[in-house]
Amino acid sequence: MAEKFYTLLTEIGKAKIANSAGFGSKINFVKMKVGDGGGSYYNPREDQEDLINTVWEGNITHVAIDEKNPNWINVEMMIPANVGGFMIREYGVFDEDNNMLAIAKCAESYKPLAEDGSTKELIMKMVLTVSNTENITLKIDPTIIFAKKSEIEILENKIKNIKIPVTSVNSKTGAIELKASDIKTEDGKTIESQLADITKQIDNIDLSADKVTLNSSNIKSKNVKGALEELFTSASNGKNKIVTAITGKGIVANNTDSFDTLSNKIKQIPTYAPANLLIEVKRSSPITIPDYDTIGKIALDVYGKIYCKSTKILSKIDEDGYIYWQYTHDRIITSVTVKNGYVYIADWEGNRIIKINSSSGEIIWNNRYSSKYGTESIVIDDNNIIYAGTDNGKVIKIDSTGEVIWTYDKHKSRVDAIAIDKNGYIYSSGGNRLIKLCSNGGEEWIRDFGRSIASIAIDNNGYVYIGYVYNGIAKINPDNGEQIWHVDLGLNISANSIFVDDYVYVASSDEMIRKISLDGLEIWKYYCNYNLKSIIKRYSYIYIGHDKIVRKLTDEIYVKK
Numbered sequence: 419m420a421e422k423f424y425t426l427l428t429e430i431g432k433a434k435i436a437n438s439a440g441f442g443s444k445i446n447f448v449k450m451k452v453g454d455g456g457g458s459y460y461n462p463r464e465d466q467e468d469l470i471n472t473v474w475e476g477n478i479t480h481v482a483i484d485e486k487n488p489n490w491i492n493v494e495m496m497i498p499a500n501v502g503g504f505m506i507r508e509y510g511v512f513d514e515d516n517n518m519l520a521i522a523k524c525a526e527s528y529k530p531l532a533e534d535g536s537t538k539e540l541i542m543k544m545v546l547t548v549s550n551t552e553n554i555t556l557k558i559d560p561t562i563i564f565a566k567k568s569e570i571e572i573l574e575n576k577i578k579n580i581k582i583p584v585t586s587v588n589s590k591t592g593a594i595e596l597k598a599s600d601i602k603t604e605d606g607k608t609i610e611s612q613l614a615d616i617t618k619q620i621d622n623i624d625l626s627a628d629k630v631t632l633n634s635s636n637i638k639s640k641n642v643k644g645a646l647e648e649l650f651t652s653a654s655n656g657k658n659k660i661v662t663a664i665t666g667k668g669i670v671a672n673n674t675d676s677f678d679t680l681s682n683k684i685k686q687i688p689t690y691a692p693a694n695l696l697i698e699v700k701r702s703s704p705i706t707i708p709d710y711d712t713i714g715k716i717a718l719d720v721y722g723k724i725y726c727k728s729t730k731i732l733s734k735i736d737e738d739g740y741i742y743w744q745y746t747h748d749r750i751i752t753s754v755t756v757k758n759g760y761v762y763i764a765d766w767e768g769n770r771i772i773k774i775n776s777s778s779g780e781i782i783w784n785n786r787y788s789s790k791y792g793t794e795s796i797v798i799d800d801n802n803i804i805y806a807g808t809d810n811g812k813v814i815k816i817d818s819t820g821e822v823i824w825t826y827d828k829h830k831s832r833v834d835a836i837a838i839d840k841n842g843y844i845y846s847s848g849g850n851r852l853i854k855l856c857s858n859g860g861e862e863w864i865r866d867f868g869r870s871i872a873s874i875a876i877d878n879n880g881y882v883y884i885g886y887v888y889n890g891i892a893k894i895n896p897d898n899g900e901q902i903w904h905v906d907l908g909l910n911i912s913a914n915s916i917f918v919d920d921y922v923y924v925a926s927s928d929e930m931i932r933k934i935s936l937d938g939l940e941i942w943k944y945y946c947n948y949n950l951k952s953i954i955k956r957y958s959y960i961y962i963g964h965d966k967i968v969r970k971l972t973d974e975i976y977v978k979k
Contacts (some may be wrong), residue, residue: 420457421525421946422523422970423522423523423524423525424522424523425520425521425522425523425544425545425546426462426464426518426521427463427464427519427520427546427548428465428466428467428518428520428521429464429465429722429815430517430518430519430957431511431517431518431520431546431726432464433547433593433957434513434517434519434957435519435548436656436958437956440652442588443740445479445513445519446513446514446622446881447478447493447511447513447519448477448478448513449475449476449477449478449495449510449511449512450475450476450493450495450509450510450511450542451468451469451472451475451504451509451510451512452469452472452473452475452497452504452509452542453469453470453471453472453473453506453508453510454471454473454504454505454506454507454508455469455470455471455507455508456470456471457471458507459507459523459526460508460523461523462508462521462522462523463663463721465720465721465722466518466521467517467518467720468510468518469508469509469510469518469521470508472913473504473505473506474497474501474504474510475635476495476496476497477495478493478494478495478511478955479493479494479495480493480494481493483493483555484545486970487860489547489548490545490546491546491547491548492543492544492545493520493544493545493546494541494543494544495541495542495544496539496540497529497539497540497541497542497898498539498679499532499537499538499539499751500531500532500537501529501531502507502528502529502530502531502537503529503530503531503534504528504529505526505527505528505529506524506527506528506529506967507523507524507525508521508522508523509521509522509542509544509841510522510548511544511881512718518949520544522544522547527540527932531928550788552685561962562915564858564894565598565916578846591701598897599845601649610774613877627757627777629761635796644678649834654752657673657677657680658673660680660684661673661675661680661787664680664683664684668886670683671683698789705724705735705737705738705739705967705968705969705970707726707735707738707739707741707968712728712729712951712965712966713726713727713728713951713952713963713964713965713966713967713968714726714728714729714951714952715727715729715753715754715760715951715952715963716754716952716954716961716962716963716968717754717755717954718756718954718961719756719776720958721760722736722737722956723736723742723776724736724737724961724968725754725756725761725776725962726968727751727754727755727763728751729750729751730746730747730748730749730750730751731744731745731746731747731751732744732745732747732751732754732761732763732774733745734761734776734779737970742779743778743779744779745763745779746776747763747772748812749765749766749767749768749770750765750766750767751763751764751765751766752764752765752766752792752793752794752795753793753794753795753796755797755798756776756794757798757799757800757801758798758802759775759776759777760773760774760775760776760782760798760802761773761774761775761776762774762796762798763797763806764792764793764794764795764806765792765793766794766809767792768786768791768792769786769787769788769790769791769793769808769809770784770785770786770787770793771787771793771796771804771806771820772785773820780908783819783820785816785820786850787806787808787814787816787822788808788810790810790957791808791809791810791946792808792809793806793807793808793809794807794808794809794832794833794834794836795807795833795835795836795846796836797836797837797838799838802816802818803815803816803818803823804815804816804817804818805838805844805846806836806845807829807832807833807834807835807836807837807846807848808832808833809833811827811828811829811830811831811832811833811848811854812825812826812827812829812833813825813826813829813833813836813844813853813859814826815844815859824859825859825887826853826855826859828853828861828864829848829849830846830848830849830851831844831848832849832851833846833847833848834847834848834869834872834873835847835872835873835874835884835885836874837874837875837882838876838878839880839882839896840878840880841856841880842856842857843855843856843862844856845874845876845882845933846874847871847872847874848883848903849870849871850866850867850868850869850870850871851864851866851867851871852864852865852867852871852874852882852884852894852899853865853878854896854899858934864898864899865894865899865900866903867884867886867892869886869887869888869889870885870886870887870888871885871959872885872886872887872888872913872914873885873913873915873916874913874916875916875917875918876896876918877918877919877936878919880896881893881894881895881896881902881936882894882895882896883915883916883918885912885913885914885915885916885923885924886913887912888910888911888912888913889906889912890904890905890906890908890911891904891905891907891913891914891916891922891924891934892904893907893936893938902938903937903938904938905934905938905940907924907926908928909929910927911926911927911928911930912925912926912927913926914950914951915924915951915952915953916938916953917953917954919955919957920933920936921933921934921936921941921955922934922935922936923953923955923960924953925950925951925952925953925962926950927950928949929942929945929946929947929948929949929950930943930945930946931943931944931946931950931953931960931962932944944971946962946964946969948962948964948965948967948969950962950963950964950967951963951964951966958972959971960972961979
């Protein structure tokens with residue numbers, strides 16, 4: 419059957435375009451990647467997050483809404499002549515956060531190099547069709563502009579061929595030396611004499627502040643000097659009011675800021691629903707898994723597949739509730755996480771960690787790290803290195819084959835939560851204490867917050883968010899462990915699970931989900947009427963695990979009546 423070639427928006431691309439149309443946020447088209455599909459054709463999917471095999475990437479050189487087709491967005495990139503030696507079967511458009519917004523399957527094309535006997539510049543063009551581009555704001559770096567070599571050569575030839583022969587000026591011929599006195603105005607005067615007259619006339623104008631009168635109902639003063647002083651006073655007072663208003667919204671602003679700076683800070687002010695106002699969210703049908711006593715923690719892979727645990731069962735399911743595989747353990751499962759094609763679970767009684775192939779459910783290894791104590795929490799880094807927190811207050815670093823690299827044993831109680839940032843620092847909680855370790859197991863700092871810590875999450879800038887048992891959540895400075903802010907969720911309410919992207923999402927023991935800004939302001943809260951155990955956000959969707967159900971919610975709100 420003949421191959422079909424097409425372009426499609428990814429799930430995150432659809433969400434970005436919807437946000438741009440609805441809220442005016444910019445879509446930043448930054449780069450385009452080209453790939454060879456791993457050596458053969460395949461059919462791209464909407465949930466895909468990257469190309470199968472990238473062979474080259476470059477900055478986007480043009481993005482605009484099509485003049486003739488207003489529902490088309492044209493995106494272009496040029497591959498220079500000196501780049502090549504690869505096949506192209508796939509290409510995708512990415513934003514500044516390396517999110518793939520759209521992907522195309524194309525007829526295979528070989529990009530040659532000079533040593534292949536041929537060179538050519540190749541323009542990669544992608545046309546995105548959306549329902550309405552009227553309110554979409556596009557953005558591209560204006561400094562990224564390329565011209566093809568052939569276009570430059572054509573332009574150079576045209577410049578060289580420009581000939582403007584001058585044969586005479588004011589009846590002078592031959593070798594002409596052009597002077598200002600040779601150029602006359604309409605009244606016959608030379609330019610030199612005309613300029614002298616104008617200069618003299620300007621010198622005779624009296625523009626002193628008390629000589630010029632003003633007729634404006636908006637200004638009390640009737641001369642320039644008084645009006646300017648009045649204007650500056652009004653502008654200064656207005657600026658002070660703007661600074662006060664911005665500061666009152668939680669954004670730092672100063673009187674020395676320019677108006678452009680203040681304008682940008684105004685745009686940073688988020689719009690909130692009243693914190694005491696319950697909202698409603700769109701939600702999918704519940705995904706109920708047969709034979710589950712309760713659903714505890716859940717995890718999502720890059721394709722949106724869900725991994726959820728009950729007391730002793732681990733299941734891989736899709737959003738329709740289809741079960742791909744199940745694994746039944748002989749002990750209580752305490753933690754589940756997924757990374758780079760593998761699922762990892764830990765148990766309570768055997769202190770075992772099990773590595774499972776996420777596609778097939780096949781056990782890769784099953785290792786015991788203590789004969790007495792259990793494992794409470796695990797996290798995996800980008801290199802498949804495992805960090806585990808145990809019942810007896812240890813943090814264990816384990817390689818991808820299951821071998822122990824080092825053990826840290828200074829916690830005074832069980833390690834309930836553990837997280838790792840993009841720089842390789844490990845944060846773990848044991849009772850009231852939060853400890854930061856470097857990648858070799860050395861201590862960076864230890865902080866005692868006087869209350870038990872149930873959950874940890876880290877944002878893209880490295881800031882740490884901790885959920886307390888019975889005492890809300892807090893944002894922590896990663897450099898010194900000092901608390902930046904604290905949000906009290908209510909009397910005896912615990913933050914069971916936290917997820918952070920551009921906002922903080924909290925699943926709490928009072929059966930509420932809360933969305934909180936990174937500066938600690940509550941945006942909305944939603945009463946689920948479920949015993950919430952876990953919360954994860956992917957694109958514009960929130961996934962929660964509770965009782966016997968996994969539920970998918972949409973991060974769109976309306977007031978509950």
